[in-house]
Amino acid sequence: MQVTLKDTQAVEKMRIAGRLAAEVLTMIEPHVQAGVTTGELNRICHDYITDEQQCIPAPLNYQPSPAQPPFPASICTSLNHVVCHGIPSDSRKLKNGDILNIDVTVIKDGYHGDTSKMFFVGKPSVLARRLVEVTQECLYLGIAEVRPGAMLGDIGHAIQRHAEGHHFSVVRELCGHGIGLGFHEPPQVLHYGRRNTGLRLEAGMTFTIEPMINAGSAEVRTLPDQWTIVTRDHKLTAQWEHTLLVTGTGCEVLTRRDEEADLNGRDSLFQTASA
Ligand code: MF3
Ligand code: CO
Numbered sequence: 216m217q218v219t220l221k222d223t224q225a226v227e228k229m230r231i232a233g234r235l236a237a238e239v240l241t242m243i244e245p246h247v248q249a250g251v252t253t254g255e256l257n258r259i260c261h262d263y264i265t266d267e268q269q270c271i272p273a274p275l276n277y278q279p280s281p282a283q284p285p286f287p288a289s290i291c292t293s294l295n296h297v298v299c300h301g302i303p304s305d306s307r308k309l310k311n312g313d314i315l316n317i318d319v320t321v322i323k324d325g326y327h328g329d330t331s332k333m334f335f336v337g338k339p340s341v342l343a344r345r346l347v348e349v350t351q352e353c354l355y356l357g358i359a360e361v362r363p364g365a366m367l368g369d370i371g372h373a374i375q376r377h378a379e380g381h382h383f384s385v386v387r388e389l390c391g392h393g394i395g396l397g398f399h400e401p402p403q404v405l406h407y408g409r410r411n412t413g414l415r416l417e418a419g420m421t422f423t424i425e426p427m428i429n430a431g432s433a434e435v436r437t438l439p440d441q442w443t444i445v446t447r448d449h450k451l452t453a454q455w456e457h458t459l460l461v462t463g464t465g466c467e468v469l470t471r472r473d474e475e476a477d478l479n480g481r482d483s484l485f486q487t488a489s490a
């Protein structure tokens with residue numbers, strides 16, 4: 216399958232799906248509290264996505280390969296040393312100091328919107344806060360590279376440079392991806408690399424950037440459930456994700472939340488369709 220360019224109609228549907236995915240993260244924020252389980256967060260998101268938004272939660276029963284069991288929940292919840300694809304469960308309550316990634320993907324009218332963010336439960340450690348902030352900066356620096364004529368390697372380079380400059384490491388085994396009618400379309404969007412290498416970006420491309428940054432070594436391991444990815448050294452990890460559209464002049468963040476309107480004065484990263 217080749218990289219698809221989205222036409223005006225597809226872009227409009229991607230905008231809607233992106234906005235809906237972002238709204239799930241905003242909705243769930245007040246529920247992320249000490250004492251709650253990720254299973255409860257999953258049920259709240261599932262009901263909101265299906266009943267309020269009339270969307271399909273893309274992760275539920277997602278099975279990219281027959282070798283893997285279908286994913287058993289509607290969101291991914293990745294806690295502390297879990298890199299990604301954490302399965303919501305009722306076996307443990309969130310507690311003060313935890314860091315949690317919630318990854319939401321909704322399907323509306325056939326099109327996918329995919330986004331994730333980190334949440335602090337109570338007060339994070341100094342390291343946890345720094346890791347989460349640097350990882351968010353990695354996402355924004357990657358986004359800042361996105362414009363027609365730029366190359367995928369420019370994105371990876373910007374992310375890797377920032378993460379490693381802070382003595383953190385970039386997970387290599389997982390990457391961002393094209394998105395549209397498919398959950399995971401080409402191209403693969405690596406979070407490391409060299410400038411002026413890889414695919415050249417064109418207006419109409421839609422893809423995610425979703426850096427996974429580790430406090431310790433970059434090595435990861437998959438748990439026997441065949442989904443949960445953890446750091447080998449069990450040190451902390453963080454991830455943030457947006458779905459983007461390459462526009463004629465730069466990019467549009469399809470999953471932007473209201474809180475990101477003027478984050479760090481980086482307003483220009485978030486030009487809207489009309490800008
Ligand atoms: N949302 C994840 C991504 O960013 C994919 C999750 S697949 C699942 O690509 F099956 F684990 F939900
Ligand atoms: Co994704």
Ligand code: CO
Pocket residue numbers: 318319320329330331425456
């Ligand atoms: Co995602």
